[in-house]
Amino acid sequence: MPMPNSADPLALLSKSNVPDENRGHSGEGWTRELEPLEHAFQPIVNIHTGVCFGYEALLRQVERTRFPTIQEFFDGMHRQGRLQGADALLREKAFAKFKTIPGCGNVKLFYNLDKRILENGTPGFGPAGRALLGGIARALERMDIHPASLVLELTEREEAGLTLDVREAVRGCRSEHFKLALDDFGTGVSGLQLLYHSEPDFIKIDRFFVQDIAADARKRLFVASMVNIAHTLGILVVAEGIETAREFFICREIGCDLVQGYFVQRPTLDIGELKPVYAQVVEASQRDRRTRNLSDQRFVAERVEVLDSISVNAPMAEVLNCFKNTKHVALFPVVNELNEPLGVIREAELKEIVYSQYGRELLKNKSSGITVRRFVSKCPIADLNTKTEKILELFSRGESPEGVIIVRDMKYFGFLSAAQLLKVIHGKNLELARDQSPLTRLPGNFVVYEYLQDAAQDLEEAYAVAYLDFDHFKPFNDKYGFREGDRAILLFAEILKRELLSDDCFLGHIGGDDFFAGWRGAAPDEAVERLMRVLDAFRRDVESFYDPADRQKGYIVMADREGQMRRFPLLTTSVALVHWPRTKAARSVETLSRSIADLKKRAKASPQRIWYATLDEPLQAEPLLDGLPVTEVNSNRSEQ
Numbered sequence: 001m002p003m004p005n006s007a008d009p010l011a012l013l014s015k016s017n018v019p020d021e022n023r024g025h026s027g028e029g030w031t032r033e034l035e036p037l038e039h040a041f042q043p044i045v046n047i048h049t050g051v052c053f054g055y056e057a058l059l060r061q062v063e064r065t066r067f068p069t070i071q072e073f074f075d076g077m078h079r080q081g082r083l084q085g086a087d088a089l090l091r092e093k094a095f096a097k098f099k100t101i102p103g104c105g106n107v108k109l110f111y112n113l114d115k116r117i118l119e120n121g122t123p124g125f126g127p128a129g130r131a132l133l134g135g136i137a138r139a140l141e142r143m144d145i146h147p148a149s150l151v152l153e154l155t156e157r158e159e160a161g162l163t164l165d166v167r168e169a170v171r172g173c174r175s176e177h178f179k180l181a182l183d184d185f186g187t188g189v190s191g192l193q194l195l196y197h198s199e200p201d202f203i204k205i206d207r208f209f210v211q212d213i214a215a216d217a218r219k220r221l222f223v224a225s226m227v228n229i230a231h232t233l234g235i236l237v238v239a240e241g242i243e244t245a246r247e248f249f250i251c252r253e254i255g256c257d258l259v260q261g262y263f264v265q266r267p268t269l270d271i272g273e274l275k276p277v278y279a280q281v282v283e284a285s286q287r288d289r290r291t292r293n294l295s296d297q298r299f300v301a302e303r304v305e306v307l308d309s310i311s312v313n314a315p316m317a318e319v320l321n322c323f324k325n326t327k328h329v330a331l332f333p334v335v336n337e338l339n340e341p342l343g344v345i346r347e348a349e350l351k352e353i354v355y356s357q358y359g360r361e362l363l364k365n366k367s368s369g370i371t372v373r374r375f376v377s378k379c380p381i382a383d384l385n386t387k388t389e390k391i392l393e394l395f396s397r398g399e400s401p402e403g404v405i406i407v408r409d410m411k412y413f414g415f416l417s418a419a420q421l422l423k424v425i426h427g428k429n430l431e432l433a434r435d436q437s438p439l440t441r442l443p444g445n446f447v448v449y450e451y452l453q454d455a456a457q458d459l460e461e462a463y464a465v466a467y468l469d470f471d472h473f474k475p476f477n478d479k480y481g482f483r484e485g486d487r488a489i490l491l492f493a494e495i496l497k498r499e500l501l502s503d504d505c506f507l508g509h510i511g512g513d514d515f516f517a518g519w520r521g522a523a524p525d526e527a528v529e530r531l532m533r534v535l536d537a538f539r540r541d542v543e544s545f546y547d548p549a550d551r552q553k554g555y556i557v558m559a560d561r562e563g564q565m566r567r568f569p570l571l572t573t574s575v576a577l578v579h580w581p582r583t584k585a586a587r588s589v590e591t592l593s594r595s596i597a598d599l600k601k602r603a604k605a606s607p608q609r610i611w612y613a614t615l616d617e618p619l620q621a622e623p624l625l626d627g628l629p630v631t632e633v634n635s636n637r638s639e640q
Contacts, residue, residue: 034086036064039094040267041101041274044110044238044260047252048385050281051409054108054151055101055274056260057094058267078116084132087117092139099143101271110151110181137176147177148336151202154194155183177312177336181238186226195229199378203230205256207241214246214504214521220254227255232397234343234378236410245284245460246504246521252285255390257383257410296388299424304384304406304414309335312342312372316363319372320354323347331402334376339411343376344400350375382416384408388428395421437509439486440493448508448516449589455580456587461520463580464527467596468496468534468573470513471604475558475568480545488542488571489513495537500530524579524612535573535609542571574603575610591615 041055059070067073077083091111098109117132140147152173173180181202182194186209195203205226213219223239230237239251242261251259264278310319310332322332331346353359353370362368380394382404395404395418403417416424436444443451455463470488477485492515496507500517508516519527543551550556555567576599580587595613603611 033065034089036061037090037093038269039090039097040269041097041271042260042267043265043274043278044108044258045264045278045281046383046409047239047248047256047259047281048285048383049409050278050285052107052274052276052278053258053410054110055098056110056153056267057098057112059090060267060269074114078114083114084117087114088135091136095139095143095145097271099145101274103276105146105149108149108151108179109145110153112153112155112183115154133173133176133178136178146337148179148338148340151179151181153181153183153204154198154200184240186222195233199233200235202236202238202258204238204240204260207261210239210241210247210251210261211243212247213250214244217502220250223251223256224254228393228397231255231380231382231394234341234381234405236381248281248284249520255386296428297385299388299427300384300386300391300406300416303420303424304416305420306413307331307333307415309333309339309341309412310345310372312336312376314372315366316370316372319345320350320360320363323350333379333405333412333415334372335412341379341381341405341407341412342373344379344402344405345372345375346377349377379403379405381405381407383410384413388421388424391416392421392425437511439489440509442493442496442507442509442515444508445510448510451506451508451518452589452592455518455520456589456592458520459583459585462522462582464519464522464524465578465580465592465596466517466527466531467510467576467600468515468517468531469600471572471574471609472568473513473571475556475560476545476571479556479558484545488545491541491545492538492573495534495541499533499537524577524614527577527579528610528612531575531577531610535575539570539572546570572609574600576600576603577610577612579612579614581614587615 037059038061039057040060042058043052044054044056045052059073062068062070062073065073067076074083074086077086094109094111098104101107136150136152137147140150179202180198180200181204182198182200183204184206185195185203187206194200203226205223209219209223209226213223227237236257237255238258238260239247239256240260242248242251242259242263244263247261248259248263259281264281265273265275268274307329308322308326310322312334319332323329330348331344334342334345336342350363353363363370377400379400379402380397382391382394384406386394391404401418403415403421406413406416435447436442452465455465470492473485473488476488489512492513493509496515496517501507504520504522506516506518506520508518510516517527517531546556551570555569557565557567560566576596578592578595578599580592592615595615599611599613603609
C-alpha cells in the first residue's frame with residue numbers, strides 16, 4: 001500500500017483504528033507505524049551490592065518512523081487523541097520483552113507513563129485511569145508477570161498537572177499492587193504535589209542534580225535534602241544518570257538506594273548483555289574507604305529484631321490473631337508478595353474498630369471489604385549497609401516513634417527498634433573512640449593507614465596526600481606547658497576542618513603534632529592552594545598563644561636537645577605533599593612513606609615550608625607547580 005503524502009505522519013493512523021483497552025488491537029496503520037519501535041533496557045542496581053534491582057524500558061528506533069524524536073512522537077499522538085492506544089501497544093511490547101529476561105521474576109520493570117494518558121476525553125475510553133489500569137492488569141496476567149514487578153514512572157516534565165484523573169489513577173495503582181515512581185524528580189513544577197498526593201515507592205533524582213555533584217556543594221545539599229525527605233516517608237531513592245565513579249561515591253555517601261546510568265551500563269536492545277550483578281559497582285564500593293567499614297552493618301545486624309511480617313493480602317482475622325498471640329508486640333511490618341516492606345500495621349490503629357460493637361466480627365468478615373492495606377502506615381526504611389548515623393537521622397525525622405524497617409537487597413530483613421538503635425549508636429561510638437584521637441576526634445593512625453591502603457588499590461583515581469607537622473613544637477611545649485601545647489594542636493585541627501574538610505578530603509591525626517590529609521581526584525595545584533591557606537591561618541592565629549614580649553620578638557629562647565640555649569621561631573607548620581597519579585598498577589604505601597620522610601626534611605629547610613613530589617613511572621623530572629620546590633620520587637630514585 002502506498003504511503004500517504006502528508007506533512008503530519010499521524011495521517012497514517014485512522015481514528016477508527018484506535019485500540020480499545022477492552023478488546024484486541026487492530027488496524028494496519030498502527031502496526032506499520034509502531035512496528036519499528038523497540039525498547040532498550042537499562043539496569044537499576046542496588047548502590048551497596050551491585051545486584052540488579054530492575055530495568056527501565058526506554059523507547060528506541062524512533063528514527064525509523066516519521067517522527068524525529070521520541071518526545072515529538074508522544075506529543076503528536078497526544079494531539080491526535082491516539083496516545084492511549086499507542087501506549088497500550090508499546091506497553092505490550094515492553095512486557096513481552098521483559099518476560100524474556102532470565103530471572104525476570106526477581107527484578108522489576110520500570111515503565112514510563114505519560115500523565116496525559118490519564119486525562120479523560122479520548123473517544124471510546126471512558127474514565128481514562130480506570131481503563132488504563134485495567135488494561136495493564138490484564139496484560140500482566142496474560143504474560144504471567146506479577147503486578148508488584150511493575151513500577152509505573154510518572155514524570156514532572158509534562159505540562160499536565162496533578163488533575164483529579166491523575167490523582168484517582170495514582171490511588172488505583174495501589175489497588176492493583178503496582179509500584180509507583182516519580183521520574184525526573186526536582187526538575188518540574190508539580191514534583192512536591194505529586195510526592196505528597198501519590199505517596200510513591202521510588203523517586204528518581206534527575207541527572208541535572210547528579211552531574212558534577214562531587215564539585216558542587218549546592219547540588220549535594222539539594223540531593224541530600226531530597227533523600228532525607230524520601231527516606232522519612234519510606235520512599236527509596238534512585239540516582240539517575242550516574243556516569244563517573246566520583247558521582248557514584250557521592251550519591252552513595254549521601255544515602256541514595258539505587259543507581260542508574262552509564263557508570264553501570266548503557267541502555268541496550270540486547271537482552272543477553274544484561275547482568276544479575278554489576279562488578280564495577282561492587283568494586284567501586286569496596287574501593288571507597290568511606291563504605292568499607294563493616295562495623296555499622298555488624299552492629300545493626302546484631303541488634304535488629306526479626307519480627308514476623310504480615311502479608312498485605314492476609315485476612316484480617318489472621319492479623320488479629322498475630323496481635324493476640326504476641327502481646328508484647330505493638331506493630332508488625334507489612335510486606336507484599338515479593339517480601340518488600342510496605343510499612344507497618346499498629347495494634348493501636350485497629351482498636352477503634354475492634355472495640356466497637358460488632359467491630360471484631362466486621363474485620364473477620366471477608367465480604368466487608370476491609371483489608372490490611374487500609375491500616376498500613378508508612379515507616380522509615382533503611383538498607384542494612386546504611387551508616388548508623390544516617391539511620392539515626394532517618395529515625396529522628398520520621399513520624400514513627402517505634403523504629404526503622406531494615407532491608408537487605410530491598411527485601412524485608414528485620415525491625416530496628418528505638419531502644420536497639422541507641423545500643424547500635426553506643427557500640428559504634430565506642431569503636432570510633434578506639435580508632436580516633438581523643439584530643440581532636442579525628443581518625444587515628446589505624447584509619448589513616450587503611451585509607452592509604454584503599455588509595456593504593458584505587459587505580460581509577462589520582463590522589464594527593466599530605467603529611468603535616470609543627471615546626472619547633474617542643475620548645476613551645478617546654479616553655480608554655482602541655483596545656484597550651486594541646487590548645488595549639490586543637491587550633492590546628494579546627495583550621496584543618498574549616499579549610500580542607502569536604503566530600504573528597506580525608507583528615508587524620510597521626511599523633512602529637514603530626515596530621516594527615518588526603519584528596520581523591522584532586523589536582524596537585526588545588527591541594528597546594530588549600531594547604532597554603534592552612535599554613536597561613538595557623539601561623540597567624542597561633543601568635544595569640546605567646547606572651548606579648550615573645551610575639552613582638554618573633555622568637556623564644558629555650559634549650560635545644562643538646563642543652564644549648566638558642567632562639568626558636570614562633571610555631572609554623574611544614575608539609576610534605578605527594579601526588580599519586582592514575583596508574584595501571586597498584587601503588588606502594590611503603591614507597592609513599594619513604595618519600596614523605598624525605599620530603600619532610602626538605603620542607604622544614606625551605607622558606608615555603610612545603611615540598612611536593614609526584615610518584616610516577618617513568619620518572620617525571622619537570623616541576624608541575626611553578627614557584628614551589630619540587631622533588632620527583634619513585635621506587636628507584638629518591639631525588640631528581
